[in-house]
Amino acid sequence: MKIGNQGDGGGRPVVELTAEQTIELKALASVLNKSQIADYFGITENTLRAIEKRQPEVFAAYKKGRVNQIVGMGTNLVQLAKAGSVAANIFYLKTQAGWKESEQEVQEIPPINIILDSNAINQTSD
Numbered sequence: 001m002k003i004g005n006q007g008d009g010g011g012r013p014v015v016e017l018t019a020e021q022t023i024e025l026k027a028l029a030s031v032l033n034k035s036q037i038a039d040y041f042g043i044t045e046n047t048l049r050a051i052e053k054r055q056p057e058v059f060a061a062y063k064k065g066r067v068n069q070i071v072g073m074g075t076n077l078v079q080l081a082k083a084g085s086v087a088a089n090i091f092y093l094k095t096q097a098g099w100k101e102s103e104q105e106v107q108e109i110p111p112i113n114i115i116l117d118s119n120a121i122n123q124t125s126d
Contacts, residue, residue, distance in 0.1 A: 015047055016054070022061045029065025030072075037062075 017025065021041065028037050038048040052059035080088035093099040 014054070015043055015051060017041070017051055017058050022055075022058050025058060026061040026065040029062045030069035034062070 025037060025041075028040060032040065034048055035045045038045045041048070043051075052062065077088055077092055081092050090099075094101075
């Protein structure tokens with residue numbers, strides 16, 4: 001028989017990440033999403049989110065890892081654009097400057113009826 005109130009003991013032990021695991025998480029955050037990071041550590045995504053709530057340094061490490069990767073990719077994109085890559089310029093302008101490609105309006109062409117005059121075809125020059 002259980003002694004005490006609900007939530008008092010029992011259940012699974014609380015999972016905490018060590019300082020080394022937090023550093024590892026920061027590196028992983030640059031290439032993996034939270035679900036994949038949780039799989040890497042052998043926990044569920046819900047457990048990882050609970051750890052982030054209990055350990056703010058874990059959440060900060062995740063955000064920092066993501067931001068570092070975004071900065072690196074953004075820098076590469078700008079370098080490509082400056083080097084003359086048309087695709088990089090278009091992508092940058094669409095995502096950062098709100099550019100949109102306008103779709104041309106499709107106009108339906110009415111059908112054309114061609115009627116041949118049989119007299120015009122069979123005429124011979126005299």
